[in-house]
Amino acid sequence: MNLEWRLILASASPRRRQLLQGLDLPVEITRTDVDETPPEGMPIAQVAEHLARKKADAYTTALAKDQVLITADTTVLLGDRLLNKPADAAEACGMLRLLAGRTHQVVTGVCLRTAQRTVSFSDIAVVTFAPLTEAQIAYYVERYQPFDKAGAYGVQDWIGYVAVERIEGSFYTVMGLPLHRVYRTLVDLAESHHIEK
Amino acid sequence: MNLEWRLILASASPRRRQLLQGLDLPVEITRTDVDETPPEGMPIAQVAEHLARKKADAYTTALAKDQVLITADTTVLLGDRLLNKPADAAEACGMLRLLAGRTHQVVTGVCLRTAQRTVSFSDIAVVTFAPLTEAQIAYYVERYQPFDKAGAYGVQDWIGYVAVERIEGSFYTVMGLPLHRVYRTLVDLAESHHIEK
Numbered sequence: 001m002n003l004e005w006r007l008i009l010a011s012a013s014p015r016r017r018q019l020l021q022g023l024d025l026p027v028e029i030t031r032t033d034v035d036e037t038p039p040e041g042m043p044i045a046q047v048a049e050h051l052a053r054k055k056a057d058a059y060t061t062a063l064a065k066d067q068v069l070i071t072a073d074t075t076v077l078l079g080d081r082l083l084n085k086p087a088d089a090a091e092a093c094g095m096l097r098l099l100a101g102r103t104h105q106v107v108t109g110v111c112l113r114t115a116q117r118t119v120s121f122s123d124i125a126v127v128t129f130a131p132l133t134e135a136q137i138a139y140y141v142e143r144y145q146p147f148d149k150a151g152a153y154g155v156q157d158w159i160g161y162v163a164v165e166r167i168e169g170s171f172y173t174v175m176g177l178p179l180h181r182v183y184r185t186l187v188d189l190a191e192s193h194h195i196e197k
Numbered sequence: 198m199n200l201e202w203r204l205i206l207a208s209a210s211p212r213r214r215q216l217l218q219g220l221d222l223p224v225e226i227t228r229t230d231v232d233e234t235p236p237e238g239m240p241i242a243q244v245a246e247h248l249a250r251k252k253a254d255a256y257t258t259a260l261a262k263d264q265v266l267i268t269a270d271t272t273v274l275l276g277d278r279l280l281n282k283p284a285d286a287a288e289a290c291g292m293l294r295l296l297a298g299r300t301h302q303v304v305t306g307v308c309l310r311t312a313q314r315t316v317s318f319s320d321i322a323v324v325t326f327a328p329l330t331e332a333q334i335a336y337y338v339e340r341y342q343p344f345d346k347a348g349a350y351g352v353q354d355w356i357g358y359v360a361v362e363r364i365e366g367s368f369y370t371v372m373g374l375p376l377h378r379v380y381r382t383l384v385d386l387a388e389s390h391h392i393e394k
Contacts, residue, residue, distance in 0.1 A: 002332055022358045024340075130377060135199055143221075161219045161369065161376040171368040172358065179358040180327060 003190055008069045010059050013148070015156065016072060019177045025186075032058035032071070036084075044082040048075045049109030049122045056111040056118065065193075068186065069113040074176045076151030077105040083151040092141045092152035099151060100132035100163070106151075106174045112185050116193065119185055123178035125169030127155070132163055200387055205266045207256050210345070212353065213269060216374045222383075229255035229268070233281075241279040245272045246306030246319040253308040253315065265383065266310040271373045273348030274302040280348040289338045289349035296348060297329035297360070303348075303371045309382050313390065316382055320375035322366030324352070329360055 007027045009020050021027050034054045038047040051073035059069055076083040078098055086092035104127055111120040140159045146152045153159045155167075155174040172179045204224045206217050218224050231251045235244040248270035256266055273280040275295055283289035301324055308317040337356045343349045350356045352364075352371040369376045 002336070019358065022355060024355060130381070139199070155368075158219060158221060161216065162380040163377065164367070165377050166366055167368055168365050169363055170361065171352075171364055180360065180362050183359040184327070 003186055004066055005068045005186055005190065006064070006066050008059075008063075008067055010055055010069060010071045013072075013176055015154070015175050016177045019172055019175060019179055020070065020182070023179065023183060023186075030059070032056075034058050036073070038082060044075070044077055044080065045105075045107055045122070045124075047082060047109075048073045048107040049111070049120050052109035052111040053118075053120050056113050056120075059113075063113065063115045065115055067114070068189065070110065070182065072108055072110045072177050074106060074108045074150050074173075077107060078102065085150055086147055086152045088147075089141050092146055093137050095152040096132060096137045096140065096159075099129050099153065100137070101129060103128045104151070106169075108173045108176060108178055110178065110182060110185075112182070112189065114189055114193065117189070119189070121181060121185075123170060123173045123181055125167055125171070125173040127164060127174055128166040130163045130165050132159075136162070200383055201263055202265045202383055202387065203261070203263050205256075205260075205264055207252055207266060207268045210269075210373055212351070212372050213374045216369055216372060216376055217267065217379070220376065220380060220383075227256070229253075231255050233270070235279060241272070241274055241277065242302075242304055242319070242321075244279060244306075245270045245304040246308075246317050249306035249308040250315075250317050253310050253317075256310075260310065260312045262312055264311070265386065267307065267379065269305055269307045269374050271303060271305045271347050271370075274304060275299065282347055283344055283349045285344075286338050289343055290334050292349040293329060293334045293337065293356075296326050296350065297334070298326060300325045301348070303366075305370045305373060305375055307375065307379060307382075309379070309386065311386055311390065314386070316386070318378060318382075320367060320370045320378055322364055322368070322370040324361060324371055325363040327360045327362050329356075333359070 010030050010032045012031045032055050052071050055071035106125045109122045170178050207227050207229045209228045229252050249268050252268035280292050303322045306319045367375050
């Protein structure tokens, strides 16, 4: 609304697509493939933003003046552990056992790039899970196959419904894209772009 | 999952329907019509639970042993004001001007009833809005017509994307049904029902 950007989302996540389309701006979907292994020695809270920038760097097509490339990465942090996407059902169940009855952090890093500039940031949300039974964990992993999700869960599906007791921060950051900050950055970019014209 | 309840949701809200169906239990939809005017003199934080019970009382069909009736009501509180559903566009814009740049409370009251007992509770979430421009408010009200929503906004649509900076509590309470507490109550009711059999 009142913004004339055309967005390019480079992401395989159907959740990010759905969210970004909710801004009522034109969105083109593509994806870039990068190695998502966290760099050795990088503090875990910085990994998401680093990977978001790396995904943007892998998009090498020139941007038109009215285009914004958007990339993002979401990580789940429990104490000093970084939980990635689980490789299989056993690892998914193990992650959910770790998260059950505890509070963890979700960090989503975002990178926005225009022809003129690149902006990136991280947004953090704190999520508290209720205790989970083994039967609940097994049911969820079997039925929802959360293998494309950091920490092995989706806040917008069954386990988010029954087990997430509390969030501090943005729900959409947990879902994979802090839309309020994406929107504010698009407004800022439009203003600076206008000034520079 | 592992629960054998059949749910009856008495609510006209499409959001509550969608959420409750996410528990993976059979859900029958109906509605009851009650006067939603808050009783004179009732503390505003108690109104939502009162109205949820009133909606349950208006459902007079007998419940089978495996059925649970669920009703709910959501209110938006800003200081000592209770914001209802807006009557028209002018009132909707006025509510959004009040909420913009401020923190408010959302209270969702829920009533669950079986053939044997009735349980009700309230759940509170705290929501912080970014400042909004007049153009943003006008766009939202015109395009999204938020006349069926307490406080004139939906946390799961455009304004929730661009303007909600922070939540403390359950996102689903803001959306209209605190599912984690509904689920826990269904588990508790199943256990007490089993004991009494």
